[in-house]
């Protein structure tokens with residue numbers, strides 16, 4: 001298999017038919033042996049029917065359909081796709097035609113033309129203005145300052161990469177996955193190419209500003225312990241300021257013989273300190289929560305069914321998680 005194309009799909013019934021049409025056209029014409037891996041991330045609409053029809057139609061020689069037991073998120077879908085992939089080169093692409101299969105093939109050509117690179121990553125050249133673009137710009141700045149790994153600003157999950165990179169990603173068992181960070185962490189030579197996302201073909205983006213904020217916070221907590229040091233720094237600074245202030249008060253009462261007015265200053269200091277203590281606790285809580293969830297070692301996703309179609313032969317595979325097939329290791 002030359003190329004595995006991994007497509008996470010969540011409630012994509014409006015855009016998926018258009019995507020599949022474009023994918024079948026472009027990948028069949030490419031002359032490569034391409035495997036299309038469609039991961040249905042617990043869609044509530046008829047995304048699965050569309051996928052089933054596509055598998056049955058034989059429009060592409062190699063198709064794999066993975067159906068999650070519920071919505072596990074895009075990161076889990078990408079991991080499931082990687083687990084099922086068999087290609088020498090793997091790739092991620094969205095199901096909404098904001099990223100075109102033809103662009104993916106160009107990226108594949110760039111990757112295979114040059115031995116020096118192991119990853120070709122598309123980054124959004126221009127972001128549409130507005131709150132989101134501003135926030136995500138800030139995110140990359142803060143992330144890169146805080147963490148020891150560096151992210152390509154405006155990098156997307158739209159990437160084409162060699163088997164070694166895919167296996168390296170699979171070797172990372174963490175529950176809280178932040179694929180852009182994982183790509184930086186595993187390293188390898190990366191070629192960044194600009195692209196302009198198309199209009200969404202149908203449906204709407206699954207990201208609200210709130211979910212983006214949560215995603216950004218999760219990414220930072222996953223790849224940096226700087227926030228923990230931040231609370232230490234804030235604590236030391238306030239303690240120093242407090243001591244200096246106490247000294248000033250002493251001079252004021254003992255030497256200058258002024259009676260200090262107590263309660264406004266006390267209230268202010270109490271509020272500030274209380275706020276900082278809660279902030280620090282919150283930061284620690286973020287990490288503690290992560291440790292708690294990671295220590296349960298739950299599977300990252302549950303694939304209720306996996307179907308592979310190769311050259312007209314359709315095989316139904318047993319349900320599985322990222323770690324095991326259920327038929328071999330039953331859940332106890």
Ligand code: UDP
Nearest residue numbers: 008009010041073074077094095205206207
């Ligand atoms: N997606 C997914 N699970 C989710 C949310 C999104 O698999 O919980 C998929 C979605 O179907 C799409 C891709 O991730 O193929 C990107 O989602 P979206 O277009 O909403 O994000 P945007 O392009 O706005 O960043």
Ligand code: MG
Nearest residue numbers: 094096098205
């Ligand atoms: Mg999109």
